[in-house]
Amino acid sequence: MRRYVFFLMISCSIAGTFLSCNPRPAGEQNAASDSNAARFKKQSDHTVAATLERDARFAVDAAGSGMTEAELGITAVDKASEKLVRQLGDSMAHEYAIANAALKGIAAKKNISIPAAPADGNLLHELRGIKGTAFDDRYLQQVKKMHGSDIELFKRYISAGKDSDLLRWAILRLPVLEQHLEYIKTVGSMVMQQRRTY
Template sequence: MKIAMKLLIVGSAAVIWSCNGQQSKDPTTRADSTNEEMIDSSHAAGAAPAIAEKDAKFAVDAANGGMAEVQLGEMAQSRGADSSVKAFGKMMVTDHSKANDELKMIAAGKNITLPAAPDNEKQKVATDLSSKSGADFDKAYIKQMVDDHEKTVKLFEDAQKDVQDSDLKAFAVKTLPVLRTHLEHVKALKKTK
């Protein structure tokens, strides 16, 4: 019991110390740290954690990407020049908002903390895209969507194999075909631009 208490104190001190660092400003890093702390506390108390660390990490990464897709999709609708880019942006907002809401419900039931906003890297992408308009925006947005969806498809394919939690696994299985459709659609758009 004394060892568990010492581990809890040391772990809490490490979390507090790390939260004072520069990375603590990143919403994804904060969510990951909160989830790790919850899992570590369960281990220290001698209990099995409610969720595996890699499952929580998947949820955080999926939420991060999903929020960014909504943000950039809204931007595409207002800044895009081509009607097909605007329509793709609208599809991103609709589909990713739906998936984000589903993921939030699953995470709440598992006590997983999700980021409140996209991470610093995705915010930088949004800032860069917001400086563009018209055809320049369309080209940069399409390129970003191809890159993002290739990474997201890989994230969800890995989750199908590796995630242990049945609800998160079902979410990955259900969402992956939609993500693949997005990737195919945006690659077709890229060929026309």
């Protein structure tokens, strides 16, 4: 038993895939947020620090969610049974990789810490453990839910955010997220329709 546990620990360490061996839903985001809060409080007065923290919190949340969406997309390409779901996953992985890279560039320029790993490791761990139609259903359910949450996050930031670069990114990104949500709903309906004709 000890040998098995030791082997499992070494495997996780070598692979570097803590998401599959040790899901961490919020640790990365909390660490990034704490780092930002401490930095801004040292550099600015209370009002300015609060504004910078709000902008940074949006960047942290958007980055964590974006990385989760990209990883879910990659997983869908591998695990989904329906071609439509695999195509959706491939599209999401590609588009989120581009958006995440743009956000990472803005964060680096603003000296904002963002998480280095997806926000929801538990969800990724769960979905990597299933396949076939069960995967399709769970994936579609989750990306629909996440896009709804992201749209609300972006709308709130657009109405209250201050950083011009983050605002520009969010304003350009919001219609894309809304289009994604409609695409996800359409794929879900088409998958259900196909199942009824089998």
